[in-house]
Amino acid sequence: MKETLLSLKNVSKAFDGKTVLDSLDLNILDGEFITLLGPSGCGKTTLLRLVAGFEQPDTGSVTLSGHDITHAVPEHRPLNTVFQNYALFPHMSVYDNVAYGLKMERRPKDEIRQRVDDVLAMVQLQNFARRKPHQLSGGQQQRVAIARAVVKRPQLLLLDEPLSALDYKLRRTMQVELKRLQRELGITFVFVTHDQEEALSMSDRVVVLKDGAVQQLGTPREIYERPANLFTARFVGETNLFPGYLASVGDEAITVDILGLRRTLQKPAFDVRKGEQVSVLLRPEDIRVLAPEDEQGLAGKIVERNYKGSTLDSVIHLEDGTEVLASEFFDEDDPTFDYKLGELVRVSWVDGWEWLLPVELEPVNEEAEGLATDA
Amino acid sequence: MSRWLPKTYLTLVYILLYLPILVLVVFSFNSSRTGYRWGGLSLEWYQSLFNNHAMVQAMWNSLWLALVAATVSTIIGALTALALHRYRFRGKRMLRGMLFVVMMSPEIVLAISLLALFLLVGIQLGFISLLLAHVTFCLPFVVITVMARLSGFDESLPEAARDLGANDFTMTRTVLIPVIMPALLAGWLLGFTLSLDDVVVSTFVSGPSYEILPLRIYSMVRVGLKPEVNALGTLLLVFSLTMLMLSQWILTRSKR
Numbered sequence: 175m176k177e178t179l180l181s182l183k184n185v186s187k188a189f190d191g192k193t194v195l196d197s198l199d200l201n202i203l204d205g206e207f208i209t210l211l212g213p214s215g216c217g218k219t220t221l222l223r224l225v226a227g228f229e230q231p232d233t234g235s236v237t238l239s240g241h242d243i244t245h246a247v248p249e250h251r252p253l254n255t256v257f258q259n260y261a262l263f264p265h266m267s268v269y270d271n272v273a274y275g276l277k278m279e280r281r282p283k284d285e286i287r288q289r290v291d292d293v294l295a296m297v298q299l300q301n302f303a304r305r306k307p308h309q310l311s312g313g314q315q316q317r318v319a320i321a322r323a324v325v326k327r328p329q330l331l332l333l334d335e336p337l338s339a340l341d342y343k344l345r346r347t348m349q350v351e352l353k354r355l356q357r358e359l360g361i362t363f364v365f366v367t368h369d370q371e372e373a374l375s376m377s378d379r380v381v382v383l384k385d386g387a388v389q390q391l392g393t394p395r396e397i398y399e400r401p402a403n404l405f406t407a408r409f410v411g412e413t414n415l416f417p418g419y420l421a422s423v424g425d426e427a428i429t430v431d432i433l434g435l436r437r438t439l440q441k442p443a444f445d446v447r448k449g450e451q452v453s454v455l456l457r458p459e460d461i462r463v464l465a466p467e468d469e470q471g472l473a474g475k476i477v478e479r480n481y482k483g484s485t486l487d488s489v490i491h492l493e494d495g496t497e498v499l500a501s502e503f504f505d506e507d508d509p510t511f512d513y514k515l516g517e518l519v520r521v522s523w524v525d526g527w528e529w530l531l532p533v534e535l536e537p538v539n540e541e542a543e544g545l546a547t548d549a
Numbered sequence: 550m551s552r553w554l555p556k557t558y559l560t561l562v563y564i565l566l567y568l569p570i571l572v573l574v575v576f577s578f579n580s581s582r583t584g585y586r587w588g589g590l591s592l593e594w595y596q597s598l599f600n601n602h603a604m605v606q607a608m609w610n611s612l613w614l615a616l617v618a619a620t621v622s623t624i625i626g627a628l629t630a631l632a633l634h635r636y637r638f639r640g641k642r643m644l645r646g647m648l649f650v651v652m653m654s655p656e657i658v659l660a661i662s663l664l665a666l667f668l669l670v671g672i673q674l675g676f677i678s679l680l681l682a683h684v685t686f687c688l689p690f691v692v693i694t695v696m697a698r699l700s701g702f703d704e705s706l707p708e709a710a711r712d713l714g715a716n717d718f719t720m721t722r723t724v725l726i727p728v729i730m731p732a733l734l735a736g737w738l739l740g741f742t743l744s745l746d747d748v749v750v751s752t753f754v755s756g757p758s759y760e761i762l763p764l765r766i767y768s769m770v771r772v773g774l775k776p777e778v779n780a781l782g783t784l785l786l787v788f789s790l791t792m793l794m795l796s797q798w799i800l801t802r803s804k805r
Contacts, residue, residue: 226708226712227711227712228708228711247711247716248708248711248712249711249712249713249714249715249716254712254713255708255709255712257705257708257709258705259703259705261703261705261706261708261709262709263706263709263710263724263727263728264728265727265728265730274710274713274715274723275713275714278713278714278715278719279714322709322713323712323713326713326714
């Protein structure tokens, strides 16, 4: 059983009267890789800065392994930060950058040399120790920033969108690298990102933030497959949202009418009553596109198709105007399958993969989608 | 034609700019007593310059004054720039504006008002009054040079230093000052040069106890141009060219 390492209780923060964090509670476990995910302005960076000590909360407390560090200055906190723009000291060599934290601890020279050499070897920069930061590529600077932060063996490593300045391919490499480092070092990583793919692939747990409040906290699988609300569902991955009417409600099972299709589903955790409406969520990869003469499914036509390499993504207009996103894998039976625009099809989905949410008032809608696309 | 016209024009401009300086340098090596005839190569004016004790004393006075004035204004100016950059406080805009007022106002105005102030407060005209005056007009230049550097300063650098265990003082010593060092040096050099060749303000606020070079030269040339002045001018030219190249070298090296 993992123990709580960092705990935020009832933390609020406002800048110039604008609330950035709203009585937020969060427990981070020892040794986990936890990601703070959310659109720009959701408060994730402020949260990180509060933990690092660059900001003070208006209310609430921050506790690190049992010690209250709410008002401790940054230099007294046993945690380190990897900054978004790396913040390498431009006038120092790679070696001196990495050694800086140990020099502040007044460690003996031999120990400093040994530890800096070790950590530079770990990030594969042992041959670059004498270079200045501006003589390194973006990926190398990134690794120096990480080396500089982990050489002090902090209890907690904070990473503020550390990969956002790298190109796609390098980003992928660094994601794997960071995971490896985290496993080897056993340090708790708190990783901030607005990239949901990055969050899902790297983390043990993900915290979805919006407007300074936690929307959901869970494993990547829980976040993706069982989103707690529409915001999370929309922010993390693509989503099809269908209106569902509760045709009958039993003790264990319920029957839902989805655009005329009746499905019997397990009763959800929230309160349901017969005749009420629910939101039915289906991921594009849950959707099955069938031939037009098929008995089951909803009739529609293809209005868009995108070849994505491993999948064929399509947009289908149902007869009532609803748009459905579908994402299908190529398989060995029919490696050349494709759609023509305007082709008539029927739409169904894998039974039992529906996820139900209570109906929410919609103004959230546009905002969430706008932010998701700009992120 | 369209090709050589701009070139000729440019050449003319440069000749006009640099010919007098060239003449000064050449005639400093002229052995003829009257300055308008070439009498052969000689270093006698350099010799007589260094035998002129009043002149040498004035030169040392000027160098010392420039050194102290540049250093004092760099320290005050750097702290002012840091305050203007880092903190939000009442009257910040006014403070910044007032620096420009000092920089833009005619020197004669500054000279008269400083003289009036010194007489009013009872400061004897001499080294102290010169120093105060020179620091006053050097200060805005230093502040602006340092602020320009700070505006491009990465705000996460101090945070990174704090995060790695440095307190505010150590961070300033090991990160902030080294990063803005080129601007401090540039500001210092600017102040040094400004102080060294100031005439207007110095005329008003200097006293008989402390004679400085520009005023000494001025009083010399009033009774006729001595070739010694040419020698002195050449030395000053070499000196300021060296300083200029030094500051350029520091700035380009730090940009990399």
